[in-house]
Amino acid sequence: MHETAYEITTLTPQQPTTHTAMLPTEIPPGVQMVTLPGGIRTLAYTPQQAPPMPPVPVAQPIPAWAKTTALLTPTIGGGVAAAGIGISYAAPGLIAMSQALWAAVALIAAAAIGVPMLLRLGRSAADTEAGRGTTHITQTITATGMFGRSNGTINHH
Structure with missing residues (x-):
């Protein structure tokens, strides 16, 4: 049996090529055009680069106002709940008190x-029984000088 020997040749840059160049859109994923140290450009599989690691978040201290608010929230909620329960128990008494206040x-x-x-009616009835009408009272006051002594009279008619 006789085997055929094949001669292996390499393509040098001076030799003309018979194939046409690939368009960049025809290059499959994971393959890139690379330049070898001898200046020859060829297609080669390139290792895929791992995506960059996301930045590690730095722990931030919790502000004092947030801590205070978080601590006060259950207290305030409990106070509101207690007030609601107290008002529900006191509601019948409050209704009765409001009605008493309106009365x-x-x-x-x-x-x-x-x-x-009633006082006017009582006074007018007493005046008519005594035979008197209305009473008029007049008062006269006289004074001499700025700091003089004053004299007065009261007359019932």
């Missing part, structure tokens, strides 16, 4: 209007 206001208003009217 007191109505009584005061009625007294402010009614008492003077």
